[in-house]
Amino acid sequence: MKGTTRRVIMVLGAVALALAAESGSPAVGQERQVVEVVAERFTFTPSEIRVPVGTTLELRVRSDDTMHGFRIVGANVNVAVPKRRQGEAVVLFDATEVGRYRFECSRLCGAGHNFMRGEIVVVDR
Amino acid sequence: MPNSKSADSNGGRFLSALALIVALVVTPSLGRAQESESPDADSSSSSSDSAPSTGPVSGYMDFHYNNREREDGVLDFHRFVLLFSHSFTDRLRFVAELELEHAVVSNETDGELELEQAYVDFLISRSFNVRAGMLLAPVGIINERHEPPVFHGVERPFVDTVIIPTTWFDTGVGLHGELRGGFRYRAYAMAPLDATGFSAEEGIREGRQKGAQSNAGSLAATGRLEYVGTPGLVLGTSFWSGDAGFRDLRLDAGVTMVEFDGRFKLGELEARGQYAHGFLDGMGDLNASRQRVTGVSPNVAEEIRGFYLEGSYFLSPRPAPREVAVFLRYENFDTQYRMPAGYQPLKEFDRDAWVVGLTYFPDPDIAVKLDYTVLRNQSSVIDAPNAINVGLGWWF
Numbered sequence: 001m002k003g004t005t006r007r008v009i010m011v012l013g014a015v016a017l018a019l020a021a022e023s024g025s026p027a028v029g030q031e032r033q034v035v036e037v038v039a040e041r042f043t044f045t046p047s048e049i050r051v052p053v054g055t056t057l058e059l060r061v062r063s064d065d066t067m068h069g070f071r072i073v074g075a076n077v078n079v080a081v082p083k084r085r086q087g088e089a090v091v092l093f094d095a096t097e098v099g100r101y102r103f104e105c106s107r108l109c110g111a112g113h114n115f116m117r118g119e120i121v122v123v124d125r
Numbered sequence: 126m127p128n129s130k131s132a133d134s135n136g137g138r139f140l141s142a143l144a145l146i147v148a149l150v151v152t153p154s155l156g157r158a159q160e161s162e163s164p165d166a167d168s169s170s171s172s173s174d175s176a177p178s179t180g181p182v183s184g185y186m187d188f189h190y191n192n193r194e195r196e197d198g199v200l201d202f203h204r205f206v207l208l209f210s211h212s213f214t215d216r217l218r219f220v221a222e223l224e225l226e227h228a229v230v231s232n233e234t235d236g237e238l239e240l241e242q243a244y245v246d247f248l249i250s251r252s253f254n255v256r257a258g259m260l261l262a263p264v265g266i267i268n269e270r271h272e273p274p275v276f277h278g279v280e281r282p283f284v285d286t287v288i289i290p291t292t293w294f295d296t297g298v299g300l301h302g303e304l305r306g307g308f309r310y311r312a313y314a315m316a317p318l319d320a321t322g323f324s325a326e327e328g329i330r331e332g333r334q335k336g337a338q339s340n341a342g343s344l345a346a347t348g349r350l351e352y353v354g355t356p357g358l359v360l361g362t363s364f365w366s367g368d369a370g371f372r373d374l375r376l377d378a379g380v381t382m383v384e385f386d387g388r389f390k391l392g393e394l395e396a397r398g399q400y401a402h403g404f405l406d407g408m409g410d411l412n413a414s415r416q417r418v419t420g421v422s423p424n425v426a427e428e429i430r431g432f433y434l435e436g437s438y439f440l441s442p443r444p445a446p447r448e449v450a451v452f453l454r455y456e457n458f459d460t461q462y463r464m465p466a467g468y469q470p471l472k473e474f475d476r477d478a479w480v481v482g483l484t485y486f487p488d489p490d491i492a493v494k495l496d497y498t499v500l501r502n503q504s505s506v507i508d509a510p511n512a513i514n515v516g517l518g519w520w521f
Contacts, residue, residue: 041270043353047303064390065275066490066520073215083489085444102251108183108210110272110520111261114218114246115301115309 030094032056039081039105040064042112050121055095057120062088068116069106078106095122183208185272185520189279194510202228206241216248221259224292239335241294252302256313259336262293263311263349264363266386266399273518274492277437277452277484280514283476284431284458288401289384290330296339299348307354317345320369320378320411325424325471328460329380329403332369343368345380357390370407373414378407393439400432409465427465431458437484448486455479473504482514491519 033055038045040063051057061070063081070089071078079089093101105116184207192198205225212218222242230236244258261269267276267285271292276282285291299313316339322331334340345367352360363384370378386399408425416422437452457477461470482496494516500509 038356041272041275043359045353045356047307047353048305063489066272083445085442085448085489100251108208108220110185110208110270110275111220111222111242112269113210114220114248117248117251117303119251 030054030056032058034058037061038064039068041110042115044116044118047118050123051095052125053095053098053122057093057095059091060088066109067107068109071104071106073102098122098124187273188517190515191512193512218246241292252304254302256301257298259294260297260313262347264365265289265384267291268293272520274490274520278480278496279494279516282433283456283478284399284401284433287327287460288429288431288458290333295334296336307352310350312348314344315347316341317343317367318369318380319372321372323425325461326474328429340371342371359388361386376407376410376414378411380405393442395437398434402430404428424468424471426461426463428463429460430462445489446487449483451483453481473502473507475503477501493517
């Protein structure tokens with residue numbers, strides 16, 4: 001019985017690892033940096049996120065009021081940020097090239113909607 | 126009670142209105158609650174397929190029941206606001222806000238149809254962008270951030286009504302952007318205020334030209350600098366400075382306003398405060414001039430000022446429809462703070478108010494509001510009426 005339990009745990013562990021790899025976990029040797037971002041009319045905090053090149057950036061974006069959108073311009077990323085206390089959006093961004101990448105709210109959220117912008121700054125190591 | 130309307134009668138009507146609003150709002154919210162309890166429904170992943178649904182139109186609405194002491198209660202569909210946006214390109218965007226106030230526009234009502242915003246943004250860089258069209262003056266907490274679910278109390282704060290004339294908008298052009306260290310700015314040139322609309326009771330409020338063939342002989346400068354670099358904290362300061370005497374060539378009038386504000390959130394607690402001070406030049410001459418024309422001096426002050434402090438608390442950190450916040454706000458505002466030589470202040474316009482109430486959120490975008498306002502003034506003759514207010518406001 002004990003052996004069966006151990007085998008089940010090993011199989012489940014392998015499946016979990018395979019699923020994690022499938023869902024875009026960083027390549028071997030690539031660092032992951034997690035940043036929590038709060039969206040609120042009409043700011044993202046922080047609005048500037050600096051990462052070294054070669055990092056996989058995991059952005060966990062939550063709203064403090066209405067539904068916002070989180071779009072990284074030119075990166076094919078555009079997700080809904082759920083309303084307050086209704087979850088978070090998780091965005092993975094591979095910082096493969098040095099540069100500045102603009103992000104913004106992509107859902108009209110009020111009079112100051114166009115102020116909701118920020119930047120991911122990918123810097124040399 | 127010195128008047129014939131009994132408190133019982135008003136209270137009964139108030140409870141009926143409250144029951145109606147709660148019935149309308151709570152019933153549909155229950156279905157919504159069941160949807161949001163699905164464990165995985167809230168998470169999103171990075172895919173363009175999951176882009177948020179953005180309808181062609183957004184907006185907000187504000188429906189109020191106001192019952193001032195010794196008066197009949199009033200049901201008012203205060204604001205019906207539609208927002209439109211369009212992106213010509215990633216860097217060229219249009220936003221407009223069209224507002225119908227008090228439901229009907231006619232000679233017999235106070236209704237107004239106003240174009241409060243309609244501008245094109247030329248988004249050039251993070252720190253430097255150009256905006257032109259119908260703009261909101263970037264002054265104070267509420268003027269640029271006035272959707273009903275983002276502030277407590279049925280009506281906007283008094284300071285944001287009679288000291289800062291929210292919603293303060295006019296035609297103009299300017300710059301905005303974000304600087305290093307969590308600072309960002311707006312700097313606009315806008316059509317000036319018209320001093321002939323100033324009054325003892327409402328300060329500069331009726332001096333807004335509202336972009337209706339606004340006189341632009343001399344543009345006003347306005348701007349705001351704010352710090353948003355720390356989660357939960359916003360600190361801001363803003364100003365307005367411009368001539369206001371263009372209707373009368375003999376009048377050398379102008380307005381300078383400075384303002385400071387802050388908002389701070391810690392867990393379920395939020396505190397906010399604001400101070401605004403207006404310096405009105407040439408008001409002695411304005412009062413004399415208006416008296417010659419109309420026979421009555423408007424008794425406009427040469428300084429107006431107001432401040433408020435507000436604390437609020439979410440009673441339980443639960444998702445809607447179980448979100449309830451309580452709040453308490455103290456306001457002090459005086460539109461007769463300093464008078465020109467030869468004019469006496471009207472003490473009924475040196476006012477303060479305690480506003481206590483709650484906001485229930487059946488959804489984060491819907492606010493059911495209830496408050497009680499104790500309004501006082503420095504006059505020994507004229508009473509300031511207290512009020513019970515119930516409101517339903519929503520953003521979509």
